Amino acid sequence: MQEFNLELMIKELEVLMGDKLRIGSDQFFAVLNIESNMLTVLMTKLRDEYGFNHLANLSSVDYGEEFELVYHLYSIPDNKKLLVKTRVPRTSAELDSLITIWPTADWQEREVYDLMGIKFKAHPNLIRVLLPEDFEGHPLRKDFVMGGRS
Amino acid sequence: MLESDIYTVNVGPIHPSTHGGLHAEAIMDGEIIENVIVHLGYVHRSVEKIAEGKTYQQYVPYTARLDYLATNLPVLGYCQAVEKLLGIEVPERAQYIRVIMAELSRIASHQIAISATGIDLGATTGLMYGMRDRERIMNIFEMTGGQRLLSSYIRIGGVAADIPDGFIPAVMSLVQDIPGMMDEYNGLMTGNEIWAARMQGVGILTPETAIQYGVTGPNLRASGIAYDLRRAEPDGIYHRFEFDIPTRNGGDSLDRWQVRIDEIGESGRIIEQALEGMPNGEISTRVPKVLKPEPGKEVYHRIESAKGELGYYIVSDGSSKPYRLHVRAPSFINLMVLPVICRGGVFQDLITNIATLDPILGESDR
Numbered sequence: 001m002q003e004f005n006l007e008l009m010i011k012e013l014e015v016l017m018g019d020k021l022r023i024g025s026d027q028f029f030a031v032l033n034i035e036s037n038m039l040t041v042l043m044t045k046l047r048d049e050y051g052f053n054h055l056a057n058l059s060s061v062d063y064g065e066e067f068e069l070v071y072h073l074y075s076i077p078d079n080k081k082l083l084v085k086t087r088v089p090r091t092s093a094e095l096d097s098l099i100t101i102w103p104t105a106d107w108q109e110r111e112v113y114d115l116m117g118i119k120f121k122a123h124p125n126l127i128r129v130l131l132p133e134d135f136e137g138h139p140l141r142k143d144f145v146m147g148g149r150s
Numbered sequence: 151m152l153e154s155d156i157y158t159v160n161v162g163p164i165h166p167s168t169h170g171g172l173h174a175e176a177i178m179d180g181e182i183i184e185n186v187i188v189h190l191g192y193v194h195r196s197v198e199k200i201a202e203g204k205t206y207q208q209y210v211p212y213t214a215r216l217d218y219l220a221t222n223l224p225v226l227g228y229c230q231a232v233e234k235l236l237g238i239e240v241p242e243r244a245q246y247i248r249v250i251m252a253e254l255s256r257i258a259s260h261q262i263a264i265s266a267t268g269i270d271l272g273a274t275t276g277l278m279y280g281m282r283d284r285e286r287i288m289n290i291f292e293m294t295g296g297q298r299l300l301s302s303y304i305r306i307g308g309v310a311a312d313i314p315d316g317f318i319p320a321v322m323s324l325v326q327d328i329p330g331m332m333d334e335y336n337g338l339m340t341g342n343e344i345w346a347a348r349m350q351g352v353g354i355l356t357p358e359t360a361i362q363y364g365v366t367g368p369n370l371r372a373s374g375i376a377y378d379l380r381r382a383e384p385d386g387i388y389h390r391f392e393f394d395i396p397t398r399n400g401g402d403s404l405d406r407w408q409v410r411i412d413e414i415g416e417s418g419r420i421i422e423q424a425l426e427g428m429p430n431g432e433i434s435t436r437v438p439k440v441l442k443p444e445p446g447k448e449v450y451h452r453i454e455s456a457k458g459e460l461g462y463y464i465v466s467d468g469s470s471k472p473y474r475l476h477v478r479a480p481s482f483i484n485l486m487v488l489p490v491i492c493r494g495g496v497f498q499d500l501i502t503n504i505a506t507l508d509p510i511l512g513e514s515d516r
Contacts, residue, residue, distance in 0.1 A: 026447070026448065027447075028234075028449060028450070029450070053361050053362075054361060054364065055364060056364065056450075056452065056459060056461060056478060057450060057452075057461050057463060057476070057478040059463050059474075059476040059478075061465055061473070061474045062474070070463065072450050072461070072463070072478075076361055076375065076377050077375070077376070077377055077382070079382045079383060083450070102362060102364070103362045103363050103486075104362065104363045104364030104483060104486060106486060107482065107483070107485075107486050108483070111482075115198070115199075128191075129190055129191065130190055130191040130194045130515060130516070131191060131194065132191070139196055139199050140198060140199060140474075144199075146199075
């Protein structure tokens, strides 16, 4: 197998995805910002062609107008890493589920749905995972009103 | 032909074999498990939301309560994540103390895992040996932080205080006794035919499934994959130590159980080297009273905890409190595979599989 080259991979993906993909980086990760409708295409490629077989972490952040989904990808055993981010508007917080690419997305997506209220299309069992079924609201949203039970 | 109905058996949340508030709903076809539905959240404390209202230092004790059986490991992971975010360097002596505390926690956690498996499968005596030896580690924790179960001895920038007199001899004598302890566990249980029969071939987790489901830690290594973050992505000073990564190839319950026993020995080796190499000096960097990372900066830091890959994802908005904090809990992710490895087995295998997956509910429910 060819030696893994992060820059080469990014170049190839840039050609393929065009303006749907913005490349960035921080101190720790190379960051791929992808438009949410292209997420599944990108992730399938990352797993099948570039060997990112370990979706370590799937989480979300509330930025007011938009939610940001973060996916920390690694590969076992090579230990290369990548951060993929995508944003969905607050008014229609919905994007594709990754459960068919990495089954480990199952409960992690349920948790994001449970605590932040983002819906995952085609998730077969999108129900709350940590909070009771009859709980109202999504506590990790910044506009969630906290208060004790009366 | 006899007709059989599908019926459900609820295990937990109040049941000794569920290791905390785990509720497993087994869908049974006769004696065969068709599916297991896992219900979580019985010990949900919303630790991620709490983090948004606490300063970085105030949050340290909350992390100890994630994995209360390996208390120093989640604290270590959190402190390192914050240090990464702020670019804080930790003094050498503190690094060594941290490694000793982390590995002692790993041993304590594995001792609970293997001895609780004993009581789950009816080998009640097995519980006593693990608990007896774990007590010595609890005493060592008490010497350092004053707390036995929920120690917040590791702090951002180093550790809370220097190790007291008597710490090193106590750790040394413990380390010397580790091979004997392992022999005892092995002699008592591993070699027992009935024990092996309850575990062998039960809950087989293939390496492919393990990776697909994000399983990490001893559970992954029992499926033959030598992936350990202390080696793959060493935090702190782990790259300085010599140790092996124990693996097994079967991926069944017995393998998961044995990997943990083997890891106790490796942790002992690491502690020995850390005791030898520990220099004198500062035990903590001078850390400002109010920590304010750069706005917009974020970090994902992961360590090899006793249960697997424990990750902290922290986003800063420049204030003294995290804008967002997410815990990637290995127990949460590992439990996802429980239905997969139970399908097609008999009911008592469910108990074996819960025990050998070794989830901790404080962490999975957060």
